[in-house]
Amino acid sequence: MDDPTYDTRLAEFETRIARGEKIEPGDWMPDAYRKQLIRMISQHANSEVVGMLPEGAWITRAPNLRRKMVLLAKVQDEAGHGQYLYHAAETLGISRDEMIDALLEGRAKYASVFNYPTLGWADVAAIGWLVDGAAIMNQTMLAHCSYGPYSRAMVRICAEEGFHKKQGQEMIIRYSQGTPAQKQMAQEAIDRWWWPALMMFGPHDSDSPNTPQLMRWGIKTRTNDELRQEFLDELVPGIQALGLSVPDPEMHYDEATGHWVGREIDWDEFWRVIKGDGPMNASRLAARRKAHEDGRWVREAAAAYAQAMG
Amino acid sequence: MTDQWPRYEVFKQDRTDGPFRNVGSVHAPDAELALMNARNVFARRPACVALWVVPDAAIARRTAEQLAAGDAVEIEDSGDSGRYAVFSKQSQRQTMTYVDYVGEVTARSVEAALQTAADTFTDVPGIVWWACPVEAITASPQSDLPGFEAATSKLFRMPNQYHTVFTMQKIRRGEEGEE
Ligand SMILES: [Fe+2]
Ligand SMILES: [Fe+2]
Numbered sequence: 390m391d392d393p394t395y396d397t398r399l400a401e402f403e404t405r406i407a408r409g410e411k412i413e414p415g416d417w418m419p420d421a422y423r424k425q426l427i428r429m430i431s432q433h434a435n436s437e438v439v440g441m442l443p444e445g446a447w448i449t450r451a452p453n454l455r456r457k458m459v460l461l462a463k464v465q466d467e468a469g470h471g472q473y474l475y476h477a478a479e480t481l482g483i484s485r486d487e488m489i490d491a492l493l494e495g496r497a498k499y500a501s502v503f504n505y506p507t508l509g510w511a512d513v514a515a516i517g518w519l520v521d522g523a524a525i526m527n528q529t530m531l532a533h534c535s536y537g538p539y540s541r542a543m544v545r546i547c548a549e550e551g552f553h554k555k556q557g558q559e560m561i562i563r564y565s566q567g568t569p570a571q572k573q574m575a576q577e578a579i580d581r582w583w584w585p586a587l588m589m590f591g592p593h594d595s596d597s598p599n600t601p602q603l604m605r606w607g608i609k610t611r612t613n614d615e616l617r618q619e620f621l622d623e624l625v626p627g628i629q630a631l632g633l634s635v636p637d638p639e640m641h642y643d644e645a646t647g648h649w650v651g652r653e654i655d656w657d658e659f660w661r662v663i664k665g666d667g668p669m670n671a672s673r674l675a676a677r678r679k680a681h682e683d684g685r686w687v688r689e690a691a692a693a694y695a696q697a698m699g
Numbered sequence: 700m701t702d703q704w705p706r707y708e709v710f711k712q713d714r715t716d717g718p719f720r721n722v723g724s725v726h727a728p729d730a731e732l733a734l735m736n737a738r739n740v741f742a743r744r745p746a747c748v749a750l751w752v753v754p755d756a757a758i759a760r761r762t763a764e765q766l767a768a769g770d771a772v773e774i775e776d777s778g779d780s781g782r783y784a785v786f787s788k789q790s791q792r793q794t795m796t797y798v799d800y801v802g803e804v805t806a807r808s809v810e811a812a813l814q815t816a817a818d819t820f821t822d823v824p825g826i827v828w829w830a831c832p833v834e835a836i837t838a839s840p841q842s843d844l845p846g847f848e849a850a851t852s853k854l855f856r857m858p859n860q861y862h863t864v865f866t867m868q869k870i871r872r873g874e875e876g877e878e
Contacts, residue, residue: 410791413827415762455855462856465743472740476723479706485726486703532793542723544795549744551858558863562870630871692704695728 406607411537414480422606425599426536427481429608431488434474436500438492441467442676443507443669444516452510459556460513466549473545477538493681495674501659502585504667511564511578517557519579519586522624525550526616527590535607558627565631572632579628580636588659590617596656621649706755707733710786710800713746720796721786721829724755730837738839738846745851750839757835759809761828766817780805781832783812787820788827798829806830 392398398417405412412418441464448464451457475485491497502520507513525547532543564575591597591613603609626649628635640651661667704726710719722741727733733752742750783806786798801820806812812830854860 413762413788413797415760416764458853459855462743462853465739466856469740469743472725473723476725479724484703537797540793541795541797544793545722548795549856552856552861555858555861555863556855559861559866562863562866627867630867691732692728695732699729 403606406535410535411540412535413537419606421602422536422608423481425603425606425608426539427478427483430474430478430481430539431483431491432498432500434471434478434488435492435497436503437467437471437474439499439503439673439677442673443503443505444513446507447510447513450510456560463517463553463556466553470542470546470549473542474539477536477542480538489681493674493678495665498663500589501662501667502582502589503673504662504669505581505585506669508581509574509578511560511574512581514557514560514564514575515578515582517553517555518561519557519582519624520589521550521553521557523586523589523620525554526619530609530611530616533607533610539608561633562631565633575631576633579633583636584654584658587617587620587654588662590614590620592659593654593656618648621651625649625651704728707737707752708755708758709733709737709741710751710753711737711741711747711796712749712751715748719749719751719800721798722796725752727752730754734837734839734843738843742847742850744853744856747847747850748844749847750843751836753831753835753837757809758829758831759813761813761817766825766828778807780807783809783816783830784833784836785812785816785820786829787816787823787825789824791826798827803833804830 399419402412402417402419402422412422444460445464448457448460451460475488478488479485488497492499507516528543528547528550532540532547534540534543561575561579564571594600594612594614597613600609600612604612625635625640635651637651640649642648643650662670705728706724706726707730708724709722711722712719725733725736725740727736730752734750737750737752738747741747782803784800784803786800788798801816801823804812804815804819806815809830809832813828816828816830817825850856
C-alpha cells in the first residue's frame with residue numbers, strides 16, 4: 390500500500406460498517422472489498438439469467454392457464470433480478486458488457502444448480518420450493534449487506550422470491566394429496582433437486598477461504614453451513630409432513646442439538662459441476678448464446694431508430 | 700463483443716402523492732426505450748403510477764464523505780442559471796430505494812445545484828445528493844397509466860395469494876390440506 394492514509398481510511402470504513410451505515414458508490418473502500426463484491430454480484434447476476442432456462446423450457450407445457458401465467462411471471466422476475474444485480478455490480482466499476490461477454494464466452498461462474506435438467510412438470514414445483522427457497526435464505530442474509538446497491542437489489546429480490554417459493558410449495562402440496570402417480574412425480578422431483586439445492590449454499594465452511602473477510606466487512610453475516618442448516622431444519626419436516634421424503638437415508642433429527650442431520654454432500658460432484666462438467670453446462674451456455682444472437686436484430690433496429698430520431 | 704448502450708437512472712413513483720425514488724438503472728439507446736425497459740424491470744407489480752428516466756451522464760453526485768470533507772468542488776459561476784432537480788438519500792436503514800426527489804433549485808451549473816440543494820433543503824437529511832437539469836428527465840406519458848394499473852390485477856405475483864403456511868399447519872394437525 391503506497392497510500393499513507395490507507396490505515397486511517399480503512400479504520401473509518403470499518404467504523405462506518407460497524408455503525409450499520411451502507412457503503413455507497415463513490416465512497417472510499419478497500420480494493421479487496423470492491424473485488425469480492427464484483428465477484429459475488431456478477432456471479433449472482435449470471436445465476437439469475439441462467440436460472441430462467443431450466444423452467445423456461447416448461448412454459449409451453451404448463452398444465453393450465455393459471456400455472457402458465459405464474460411460471461411466465463416467475464421466469465420474467467428472474468430476468469429482472471439479473472438486471473437489478475448487473476446494475477449493482479456496475480456501480481463498482483465493471484461494465485455490463487464485460488459481465489455478459491464473460492458469461493457468453495463461458496468464463497463466468499453461475500449457480501451450479503442450474504446445470505441439472507428439468508425432466509417433468511413436478512420439477513417446476515420442486516425448484517420453486519427447494520431452489521428458490523434456498524435462494525431466499527441466502528438473499529435474506531445478503532439484504533443486510535454493507536454495500537448499499539447490493540443490499541437494495543436483495544431487498545427488492547426477496548420481496549419477489551416469496552412468490553416463487555410459495556407457488557412451488559403449493560404445487561408439491563397438491564401433488565402430495567393427489568393420486569399415487571402424482572405423489573410419485575413429486576417424490577421423484579424432490580429426489581432430483583434435493584442435493585443440488587443443498588449445494589447452492591456453497592462449499593463447506595472449511596473450504597470457503599473468503600468467508601472471514603466477507604463477514605468482517607459485513608458483506609455476509611452468516612456462513613454457508615449456518616444457512617444450509619437453517620434450510621434442513623425447515624425443509625425436512627415440511628417434506629415429511631406431506632408424506633414425502635428426502636433422498637438421504639441418514640437424515641435424522643438430532644435431539645442433542647435440535648437440528649436435522651444427514652450425510653455429507655458429494656463434494657466431488659459439487660466441484661465437478663462448478664468447473665463446467667455438469668449434465669447441462671454446455672446446453673445452458675448454448676441456449677444463452679442463441680438467445681443473445683436471436684436478439685441481435687432487435688438491438689440493431691433499436692439503435693438505428695434512436696440514431697435516426699436523435 | 701456486445702455494444703453497450705448509455706445508462707439511464709430510473710425513478711419510480713408508487714403513489715401520485717409520493718416521491719420519485721431511484722430504484723436502479725437500465726441501458727437503452729434513447730429515453731423512450733429506457734422507459735420501456737424500466738417498466739419491464741421495475742414495474743411488474745403494484746405499485747407504480749409513473750416513471751422517470753435520466754441519462755447517467757446528466758447527473759452530478761456528492762457522497763456523504765465528500766460532503767463531510769467539505770471537498771472544494773470547482774463551481775462554475777458563469778453560464779446562465781437554470782432549473783435543477785435534486786435528490787437525496789435520507790436514511791441509513793435497509794431500503795429498496797436510494798435517493799428520493801426533494802425538489803427544484805435554480806443554479807448556474809449542476810455542481811452549483813448540489814451546493815444550493817444542501818443549503819436549501821436543510822430539513823432533509825442529505826446523506827447523498829444528486830442533481831440533474833430538469834430537462835434531462837423523461838417522464839412516462841399519461842397514456843402508460845393503464846399499463847401500470849394492469850399490474851395491480853396480477854395477484855398471482857403476490858406471495859400473500861398463496862396460503863402455504865396455513866395449509867401446512869392444517870396438514871400437520873391431520874386435517875385435509877385444501878383451502
Ligand atoms: Fe431470482
Ligand atoms: Fe426465484
